Amino acid sequence: MGLDFSVVPSYFSVLLMGAGWTIAITACAGIISFFGGIIFAIIALYGHWTLRLPVRAFAWLFMGTPLLLQLFLIYFGLIQVGIDLPAFVAGVIGLGLHFAVYNSELIQASILAVDKGQYEGARTLGLSRGQTLRRIVIPQAVRAVIPPMGNNMIALLKDSALVSVIGVMELTLAAQQAISRTYRPFEFYLAVAFCYYIINLALEAGLRHLERRIAASR
Amino acid sequence: MTEYAFVTIKNAAKSYGALEVLKDINLTVQRGQIVAIIGPSGSGKSTLLRAINELDPLTSGEVWLEDVQINRKLPFRQYEAHVNQVRQDIGMVFQHFNLFPHLTVRGNITLAPRMLKGLTEAEADTLAEEQLAKVGLSEKIDEYPSRLSGGQKQRVAIARALAMKPKVMLFDEATSALDPELVEEVNLVMKQLAEEHMTMIIVTHEMDFAASVCDRVLFMDQGVVVEEGPPSVIFQNPKHERTQNFLRKHLNR
Ligand SMILES: Nc1ncnc2c1ncn2[C@@H]1O[C@H](COP(=O)(O)OP(=O)(O)OP(=O)(O)O)[C@@H](O)[C@H]1O
Ligand SMILES: [Mg+2]
Numbered sequence: 001m002g003l004d005f006s007v008v009p010s011y012f013s014v015l016l017m018g019a020g021w022t023i024a025i026t027a028c029a030g031i032i033s034f035f036g037g038i039i040f041a042i043i044a045l046y047g048h049w050t051l052r053l054p055v056r057a058f059a060w061l062f063m064g065t066p067l068l069l070q071l072f073l074i075y076f077g078l079i080q081v082g083i084d085l086p087a088f089v090a091g092v093i094g095l096g097l098h099f100a101v102y103n104s105e106l107i108q109a110s111i112l113a114v115d116k117g118q119y120e121g122a123r124t125l126g127l128s129r130g131q132t133l134r135r136i137v138i139p140q141a142v143r144a145v146i147p148p149m150g151n152n153m154i155a156l157l158k159d160s161a162l163v164s165v166i167g168v169m170e171l172t173l174a175a176q177q178a179i180s181r182t183y184r185p186f187e188f189y190l191a192v193a194f195c196y197y198i199i200n201l202a203l204e205a206g207l208r209h210l211e212r213r214i215a216a217s218r
Numbered sequence: 219m220t221e222y223a224f225v226t227i228k229n230a231a232k233s234y235g236a237l238e239v240l241k242d243i244n245l246t247v248q249r250g251q252i253v254a255i256i257g258p259s260g261s262g263k264s265t266l267l268r269a270i271n272e273l274d275p276l277t278s279g280e281v282w283l284e285d286v287q288i289n290r291k292l293p294f295r296q297y298e299a300h301v302n303q304v305r306q307d308i309g310m311v312f313q314h315f316n317l318f319p320h321l322t323v324r325g326n327i328t329l330a331p332r333m334l335k336g337l338t339e340a341e342a343d344t345l346a347e348e349q350l351a352k353v354g355l356s357e358k359i360d361e362y363p364s365r366l367s368g369g370q371k372q373r374v375a376i377a378r379a380l381a382m383k384p385k386v387m388l389f390d391e392a393t394s395a396l397d398p399e400l401v402e403e404v405n406l407v408m409k410q411l412a413e414e415h416m417t418m419i420i421v422t423h424e425m426d427f428a429a430s431v432c433d434r435v436l437f438m439d440q441g442v443v444v445e446e447g448p449p450s451v452i453f454q455n456p457k458h459e460r461t462q463n464f465l466r467k468h469l470n471r
Binding site for chain 2: 120124
């Protein structure tokens with residue numbers, strides 16, 4: 001039996017919906033991973049130990065175990081303690097926190113790399129520690145970290161396929177559904193691979209645009 | 219009514235472990251006075267200057283700005299609030315400018331006045347325009363620091379400090395990092411401040427500048443003030459051998 005892509009167009013709307021969900025998950029989880037990463041980094045560097053220790057333990061858990069397991073824990077595990085999250089929400093939280101931990105590592109390193117003169121310049125004007133951090137150090141650290149963090153965002157997009165296992169109708173699960181009706185795995189997986197590739201291109205273009213915009217202020 | 223000297227330093231001492239960097243330094247700077255601090259590398263000039271605004275707190279001794287003791291011993295939170303307050307009155311200019319690269323020139327100048335003095339955006343803009351006009355850089359208001367020359371960066375740094383309307387300005391080798399041809403534009407701005415009777419303490423390696431602008435010169439070596447006096451005396455008739463040796467190396471005439 002040869003390849004027959006003619007079945008793909010009839011599932012176009014299914015795949016389009018799937019692509020929509022993939023983009024939505026990536027965007028929501030991306031936002032969580034960005035701000036979560038900043039918050040974790042600040043706690044890891046400057047937090048009181050009562051905050052720092054739990055955050056470190058949490059980071060360990062999220063870096064040291066498979067993402068798939070984390071998604072199962074959040075979606076199926078939490079039900080047992082009475083937290084019944086919709087699959088989409090569980091997926092976004094899982095992916096978001098997972099990548100927040102990785103982003104936090106990057107941000108910590110770049111906060112520490114901000115020149116000592118920047119603190120002195122700000123403190124000399126009368127800014128407090130917190131004000132200096134918020135207005136001077138963090139913005140510079142985040143700017144420096146946009147390119148490597150962009151790589152994390154691309155990884156996040158690809159790993160969003162994992163939330164198909166908890167039943168979120170994103171691209172990969174949409175493809176599986178089409179396949180279960182048509183028995184055409186090769187065609188649909190290829191079509192979906194192509195979709196990921198297109199979304200990826202758009203994401204990369206967006207990141208490059210962002211990098212260019214901040215290049216002037218570095 | 220007591221006439222406060224603007225800056226008073228009493229019995230200032232500072233050690234890093236066993237290394238004594240400042241040893242019992244006393245200094246009084248009057249309102250409008252301009253004091254130069256000269257001396258060999260490692261003599262403690264920067265440390266003394268940075269003790270004035272608590273960037274490098276003294277080990278012992280007192281620093282006063284008018285009737286306010288800057289280095290008060292206070293519980294942490296109160297201490298922080300106190301230094302954040304007094305630093306607003308003390309402008310400081312660094313060798314390496316320390317401009318904020320992610321903000322435009324306008325952003326650099328208006329940040330602290332807006333955050334700390336509650337100026338509105340319009341008020342802060344007017345202030346930035348005034349201060350930039352003063353240092354001759356009005357047209358650079360929307361540039362990022364990375365697009366400025368070293369001399370321009372330092373003039374912006376001075377404008378940023380002046381925007382807080384400080385009572386005293388501290389300069390730590392403001393021209394040492396500059397290409398020789400850019401030194402003069404910064405010196406001119408400092409001379410202009412001198413004419414406006416800004417109280418200034420200037421750490422410098424430029425003897426000619428110190429001689430032409432300052433009312434008093436302090437020569438420091440190994441953590442002590444070896445000799446001080448008007449520039450005419452220090453540069454032409456220094457009493458101490460250490461001062462004479464230092465000047466022989468630095469006054470190439
Ligand atoms: N954080 C520090 N820890 C240990 N020693 C220090 C520290 N900062 C300064 N010192 C030492 O204190 C001494 C005085 O340094 P300071 O920077 O005040 O000298 P300076 O007169 O400004 O010299 P220069 O002309 O090179 O700037 C030096 O011996 C220096 O090594
Ligand atoms: Mg120095």
